[in-house]
Every structure is written in structure tokens, then in C-alpha cells.
Amino acid sequence: GVYNPNELYESGSYKYGKTVFNDYNITGWGTIPMVEGVWHSSNVAFSILANERLGLSRYEDYFKAFKFDQRTGIDLPGEVNSQFDFESPMNVLITAWGQSTAVTPMQILQATSAIATDGTMKQPHLIKKIVNSETGETIRTTNPKEVGQPITAETAKKTREALDGVVNSDVGTGQLYALDNYRVVGKTGTAQIAENGKYLSGQYIHSFVGMAPEDDPELVMYIAVDRPNSDSSTTGPRIMAPLFKDVMDVALRYRSVEPEKQEKAVEASTKTTSSYIGQNREEAVNASTENSFNPIVLGDGDEVIAQSPVKGQSYVVGERLLLKTSESFTMPTLKGW
Known part of the structure; x- marks a missing residue:
């Protein structure tokens, strides 16, 4: 209830105590609406949202409501937990724009399932069902259980609307992930990597979590690449985008999801x-x-x-x-x- 997409803020830098955080382009984009800050992946926008609008204590509550503090329980051996340090308010604030913490792809997918639906989180699984190939008899079926309702359906819808511009606006950081036949919404991530107490220069973990179709998502996909090369700021997304697009497009057609817009005929059955x-x-x-x-x-x-x-x-x-x-x-x- 505290996010206003049309609220104006001054991008570029944000001061917390004696520390100044910058947007990735240092100077920012001037005075822009909060929703455009989401599209630009603005550290300043998320700092304002977490510290001044939501409050760091309530932000921590949401971090835990989305279960970023515990394993998902997926049917795989050796699942690890996240790493975070909320003893320092500074770390809590930095976590709001994706650093000073480490979470797993499964935790991200589980949390994103709430945004893709009516706010209900589903536990991830690997196997949908096991079928006897000779008799056709279903031996076991997995029914994913609901593990939380961190947000309302209205908030989930507003979040999807904000994420739409990340991929489909002319300033969004996720334009490379747009599909021809389905409307994708999602969020990019560019995380610096700490080593021996300092951030490595020019080295990043790039990621993207996307869902489609936008109005009623059926599929969520997460993809990441760790330090592709010395100029990873541009090559990371260019490595990931074709993979994301190919897999998501085929998967949606496999599920017979009707294309939303067609520049060429697509067999969806x-x-x-x-x-x-x-x-x-x-x-x-x-x-x-x-x-x-x-x-x-x-x-x-x-x-x-x-x-x-x-x-x-x-x-x-x-x-x-x-x-x-x-x-x-x-x-x-x-x-x-």
C-alpha cells in the first residue's frame, strides 16, 4: 500500500548515514516516476521504497514472508539455504536492490510464483508425475502445496504491471527478453561479487526472472550467468536472452497457450x-x-x-x-x- 508508480523522485544517488549509493550510471536519469525507476533497475528507487516508504523492519517481515530465509524443501538432495545478515540496517537496505545477500534460484522461483498468481506461493518440485510407460498407469502425482500468501492478489497484479515496462518499454533493462508472440514481464538483476571484503571490478552475476503471458502467467523462468568475461555488463544479457526466449516460447506453445500477437503464423497446438x-x-x-x-x-x-x-x-x-x-x-x- 505504499508504492505509488507515479511518485516522482530524484535518481542518481541516495545517502544513508554517511554512505552514498549510486545508480549504475552514477548520474541517474533526472527526476522520474517510481515505476520508471523499476524499469531502469534504479538502486535509488528501491532504497527509497525499502527505507522511507516501507521501512526496514517491515521490509524484513516481507523478506521472511517470501521465505527467503529458509530452504524450499524441493525434492533434490543437498539444498542449501540463503545467506544474509540483518544485524546491520545498512545490509537490510542493500538487500532491497539485490546485494549483501545470496538466495537460491529455487527460492527466487518460489517467491515469484506469488507475483505470477494471486499472491499465493507454491512449493517447487522437479517431477510432476511418474507413469508406467507400458500400462499408462500413473504411479505417483505431485500436488504442489501452498506455502504462503505474502501479498494480496491486487499487489501481485500491480507488481506485474510494474515489471511489464522492464521488458516492454523503450527504457527497460530487459528489452532483450521480449518475445514476438507472447508478452513477457520480468526483472533483470546485475549483482556485484564480493571477494576478500571488496567488490570485483567489472565482474557480475547477471540474472533474469520472467513470466508469461502477462495477463495470466502460466510459466515462470529464471536464468543466470556468473562472470561471463571481463566485459560481462553487456555480454551477460546477450548470452541469456536467446536461451530464455527459445525455451519460454517453445514451452508456452507446448502448453497450447494462445499467442497474444502474431507477426507470423505460429502453430500453438x-x-x-x-x-x-x-x-x-x-x-x-x-x-x-x-x-x-x-x-x-x-x-x-x-x-x-x-x-x-x-x-x-x-x-x-x-x-x-x-x-x-x-x-x-x-x-x-x-x-x-
């Missing part, structure tokens, strides 16, 4: 995989191509002995079909996959 085992190479390639697959032949054998996806699995138009023709084969080049 799923198809069911046939068996190509026992066919010769040429027959399998021709038949799978006719069924809208992109066939990849593995090995130099004359006959298909295994395939992926397997018979009965769903696939979307243009998906790759691996056709194995011999037990040993040369690893295909994965560039562009």
Missing part, C-alpha cells in the same frame, strides 16, 4: 509422437518431417533403434526428434539448440 523404430533412415526422416518434426539422425546405422521423444509423448511444431541408428555415434553440434 501439440501433437503426439509416433514410433519410427524399425524404419530405415530415409523413411524415418521423411515421415517425421511430414509430422512437423526436425529430425536429427544419430549414428551411421541403416535402421532406427531408438528415438526421443518416444511414442505417445506430446511435442510442438519444429521440435527436434533424435533418431538413433547405432549404439555409438558422434555427438551432434548443439549450437543454436
